[in-house]
Amino acid sequence: MTLGWFQEDQNGHRVVGHGGDTNFFHSHLNLYPEDGAGIYVSFNSTGTSGTATIGLRSGLMRDFADRYFPGETASTAVEGSNAELLAGTYHSSRGFHSTFLSALDLFSTTEITALDDGRIAFEADPGTLEPAVYEQVGPDLWREVGGERLLAVRVEGGEVTGIVHDAAFTLLPMDVERRLQLPLTIGALAVLLFGLLAWPAGALYRKLRRRPGPGPEGRRWRVLVRIAAACSVLAIAGWAAVVMLAMGLQDPSAALIRAVQVLQLAGALGLVPAVVRLVGEIRRRAGWRAVTGTVVTLLALGAVADFAIEFQLLSPNISY
Numbered sequence: 001m002t003l004g005w006f007q008e009d010q011n012g013h014r015v016v017g018h019g020g021d022t023n024f025f026h027s028h029l030n031l032y033p034e035d036g037a038g039i040y041v042s043f044n045s046t047g048t049s050g051t052a053t054i055g056l057r058s059g060l061m062r063d064f065a066d067r068y069f070p071g072e073t074a075s076t077a078v079e080g081s082n083a084e085l086l087a088g089t090y091h092s093s094r095g096f097h098s099t100f101l102s103a104l105d106l107f108s109t110t111e112i113t114a115l116d117d118g119r120i121a122f123e124a125d126p127g128t129l130e131p132a133v134y135e136q137v138g139p140d141l142w143r144e145v146g147g148e149r150l151l152a153v154r155v156e157g158g159e160v161t162g163i164v165h166d167a168a169f170t171l172l173p174m175d176v177e178r179r180l181q182l183p184l185t186i187g188a189l190a191v192l193l194f195g196l197l198a199w200p201a202g203a204l205y206r207k208l209r210r211r212p213g214p215g216p217e218g219r220r221w222r223v224l225v226r227i228a229a230a231c232s233v234l235a236i237a238g239w240a241a242v243v244m245l246a247m248g249l250q251d252p253s254a255a256l257i258r259a260v261q262v263l264q265l266a267g268a269l270g271l272v273p274a275v276v277r278l279v280g281e282i283r284r285r286a287g288w289r290a291v292t293g294t295v296v297t298l299l300a301l302g303a304v305a306d307f308a309i310e311f312q313l314l315s316p317n318i319s320y
Contacts, residue, residue: 006167010062010148011071019057023249026053030061032069039064051129058128062147076143081136083114086153086160089179090171092126093162099320101243103311106182110171112163119145127166181307188303189236192229195297199226217284221277225297228270232304235263239313246320257318264313268305274298 005016013035019028027042041060043053090112091105113121115133120142125132127149134142134151142151154162163171238260245252278294280286308314 008061008167010065011069013065013069013071015065017061021053026057028057028061030064035069037068055128055130058130065148076137078136078138079118081118082155083118083120083136085155085158086112086120086163087114088112088160089174090163091174093170093172096320098312100239100311100313100315100318101246101320103239103307103313104243104247105174106178109174109179125149125165126169126171178310181310184303185236185307188300188307189233191296191300192233192304195293195300196226196229196233217280221273221280224273225270225277225294225301228267228273228301229297231263231270232267232301235260235267235308235313236304238263254318261314261318264308267301268308268314270301271298271305274301 004018006018008015008017008030010030013032015030015032017028017030021027025042025044026046027040029038029040031038039061041057043056047053047056088111090110092108092110095105095108096102110126111123113123115121119133119135122132122134124130125144132147132149133145135145137143140153140155142153144150149166152164153160154164160173165171238256242252242257242260274294274297278291278298281291281294
């Protein structure tokens, strides 16, 4: 990368370029300094999907080079590749690391698969979002099969610590704990939501069947746990709304963010009455169903609270 330009060489010709997107325009520019040529394209619509023009722009630049500056890239694949070392889940270093928007990493991961022939495959290449296969052409260098795009791999202590693509972007390995964060949080929200829906459903069922409800023992703690569960679910929904506003280049108000944080904090503090409720149920031998339900709710509240801490949702600083 130079001063705002990316090195995007094609067919043995030096090419500098830059592409990018706003809400309304999706553009790419390639210049051939030594050949006195260039191509620029800009779309005022995303097409059929938000990323539809990415592959279109990439294909247009490639076809332009093949039409006017044809050339062959000799295959220089090396033997004994370290494809297995690269296999895994990655996230982009280009993003948010110290604000609540860091949670977006969980929704934009890149998977690399090691093939039996020593090559690696992307289901969605991070540069084009299209399927791609790469072969190793140097100790730490990989070239797109049938293309010009390159990957530079950084290996430290026998582990991949970064993969540079498209001249200026880096993929970072995502550890197992962070990979599990999203499914655990979704599962926890499902548990809490189910518990909240089961509460009135159970009351209606008992009324229709003329069956007694739960006794007064621990009622205060049951109510507090339900309030915490509701706050946790509403908080995550609130964060989703805040993120959608921010990514849509609209400014979510500080009042909105603080209100969502209050809900998140109330949900996290619900761990206290959940523990008190569990202890009380064990002491009075409320039965395995009641104890199991409280344990599951406690774990769900804990998972959502852990998510909030991990991604700075409770941070006093709401800059992003």
